[in-house]
Amino acid sequence: MNEPWKSSLAAGAVYRSRVRGCILGGALGDALGYPVEFSSLYRIRRDHGPLGATGLVADGQNVVGRVSDDTQMTLFTVEGLVRAHRRDGLDGLGEAAPRLVRDAYRDWLRTQQEHGPGPAHTGPTGGLVTEHWLYARRAPGNACLSGLAEDHVPLPSAELGPPGPVNSGSKGCGTVMRSAPFGLTGASAESAFGLAARCAQITHGHPTGYYAAGALAAIVAHLLSGDSVEGAVLRALRLLGRHPGHEETTAALEAALDLAAQGDPTAEKVEKLGAGWVAEEALAIGVYCALARLRVADALLLSVNHSGDSDSTGSLCGNILGARYGDVALPHEWVAQVEKRDRIAALADDLAAECAPSDPGDPV
Structure with a gap:
């Protein structure tokens, strides 16, 4: 007997697992x-x-599993998108979204300036700005x-291509490390790309900075649709x-694909x-790291054992692999040590519940 609602429920479970995997995977890499x-x-x-770090290691205060500003800002991105979706319904990436995401980032900014939440800092509807653990630089x-x-x-309709008005010369990775959630909303890859790029302009005006954010969102959207990592990257490149001024971002992604095709991945x-x-x-x-290693744990370790911004590269690798394989593929013994993992997972579940694709065959 054909029961299409069962396949619909299975698809919903995969979607939720990939949303959770993307957010938790980013936190783990971070x-x-x-x-x-x-x-x-x-x-x-x-x-x-x-071999470098072969698992979670203690930070300078001898604490294991702490997340950085990368995860903090990613969570505030999620909160802004959930509020946008609740406001605009199926058009959750509509005109209100950039403002609501900006408001969420302003809440994050409070956590970097204040010692803890107070009566005057509860945000428009409470939420993350009320949580003490996020008040950490x-x-x-x-x-x-x-x-x-x-x-x-x-x-929302602003043309992409010219430098934005804020920090017009900056293309720091603060744009891209917070942008995976734009690809998790069920919107098309093109819509996710556009909103992520525009919201990156809230802080960074260099086209390469905001195109990288858009490209990550598009990659994540394609992964949620079932693409391979390589296929998702190739579609994002197209x-x-x-867009004018895409050349630096395109060249970097093409270099990653070419390097992964060589095999024998190393930190060098x-x-x-x-x-x-x-x-x-x-x-x-x-x-590169998501493509170069078959095991998720090995890919994550490759992404952090290098000279540079290890938490951001680890976070991005985790976002990509989590969106591709779901939370079940993440090393659970590591996830268990991540700071506030239950709260991070709950927020991912909120996003999945709010944005879950509807299907007329679903039971009601």
């Missing part, structure tokens, strides 16, 4: 990389052995801090090619793609 961020590959190997990016002070809201090869401090390099490293 926690793996945060203690070794700013360390050279030589120092990482000196401190942790010839974990090496936030200068452009993110200064950009949010400008209070810029990009127009989308990038439609990772460093051929850069250090990850700027957006296109961080995205390229995340993509």
Whole structure:
């Protein structure tokens, strides 16, 4: 007997697993990389052995599993998108979305300036800004801090291509490390790309910075649709090619694909793609590592054991692999050690529940 609602329920479970996998995977990569961020590959190997870090290690305060500003801002992106979807329904990436995402980032900025939540800092509907654990500065990016002070809201219809008005010369990885959730809403890859790029302009005006954010969102959207990592990147490249000023982002992603095709992944090869401090390099490293290793754990370790912005590259690799394979593929013994993993998973579930694709065959 044909029961289409069963396949619909199965598809819904896969969607929820991939949303959770993307957000938790990013947090895990972040926690793996945060203690070794700013360390050279030589120092990482000196401190942790010839293979570098082989799992979660303690940070400078002897705490294991802490997440950085990468995960913090990703969670506030999720909160902004959930509010946008609740406001606009099926058109959850409509005109209100950039403003609501900006408002969520302004809430994050409060957590970087205040010692803890107070009666006057509850946000429009409470939410993350009320949670004490987020009031922690974990090496936030200068452009993110200064950009949010400008209070810029990009127009949903604004043309992509020219530099944005805020930090117009900045293409730091603070754009891309927070942008995976734009690809998780069930919108088309093109819509996710556009909104992620425009919301990146809230803090960073360089086209390479906001195109990298858009490309990650498009990659994640394609992964949710069932594409392979390579297929998702190739589709994102075609989308990038439609926009003026895409060349740096395109070249970085093409370099990652070419390097992965060579096989024999090493930390030294990772460093051929850069250090990850700027957006296109961080995205390229995340993509390369997701492609170069078959096991999720090995890919995540490859993405953090290099000289540079290890937490951002680890976060991006985790976003990509989690969106591809779901949370069941993440190393559970590592996930169990991630700071506030239950809260992170719950917020991912909120996004999945809010944005779950509807199907007329679903039972009601």
